[in-house]
Amino acid sequence: MKKRIPSARKASGHTQRGQCAKRISILDAAAEVFCREGFSGASIDEIAMEACVSRQTIYNHYREKETLFMAVVQDVMDRANAALFSVLATFPNNADDLENELAAFAAALVRNCSCNHDGKFLRRMVQTEGERYPHLFEAWRKQGPGRVDAALAALLARLSSQANLAMDDFDLAARQFLALINADLQMIVLFGETPTDEQLQIATCKAVQTFLRAYVKPSEKTGATSEKQLRAG
Structure with missing residues (x-):
């Protein structure tokens, strides 16, 4: 996993910087081991070896494997949410x-949020461990998909009046938009592959066309058809 430098590392004092570096090393190593072995298969000894720290150091920071796992999910989710809201800022005005x-926008959302390293990690962990350990993903439920749906619903509400879209339920429209843009890519993503630019473009273009056919007001559709007919004539 790519290393990052959080603000805590700028704090003064050799000891504090050292503790932050150890936490980062442990989280990165734990993410790799959990992704490879799953929660039940991962061992503190293996994580300690990969992080180049002692077993006791991990326990000093995180007490137990479950606490460490939840810290890893939170750490990855924080980065995933940062990427998500960066893409949401590009939503059409x-x-x-x-x-x-x-x-x-849809292509950027899939490329930068679903198919990046953090997106793949979260998806793999939920798929393999979510049913057996649902409590480990409670924070992800609230701060992951829930925040995506709510943020996208708000953006669609803002766009609706400007684009003459006929939407009664913006939360439903947001879920449908996300489902459509991922529909043709599910099998590719399921096996851990990354869609090509061409696959991404085709899938998202078809998804948006379907979405707009469902939500553009009838008068707008008729007007667009009449304009095309006039041009053809």
Whole structure:
């Protein structure tokens, strides 16, 4: 997993910097081992060896394996959410060239949030451990998918009046949008592969076309059809 430098590492004092470095090393090593072995298969000894620290050091920081696992999920989720909200900031603000702008947004959402290292890690852990240890993912339930749906629903509500979209339930529309953009990529992602740019473009363009056909107001559809007919004539 790629190393990162959190703000805590800027704190003064050799001891404090050393403790922060150890925590980062432990979290990174634990993420790799949990991803490879699963929660039940991972051992503190293996994580300690990979992090180049002692077994006791891990217990000093995290007390037990379950606490360490939840810390890893939180750490990965924090980065995943940062990437997510960076992409959400590119959501279209107006109806100009809406189809192409929504398709570009959808492609960025999949590429930078679902198919990056952190997205793959979270998906793998939920798929393999979620049923056996649901309590380990309680924070992920609230801060992951829940925040995505709510944020996207708010953006669709803002866009709806400007783009003349007929939406009664923005939360439902948000879930449908996310389901559509992932529909044709599920099998690729399920096996840990990364879709090509071409696959991503085709899937997201089709998804956005389907989404807009469902939500553009009838008058807007009729107007668009009439304009095309006039141009053809």
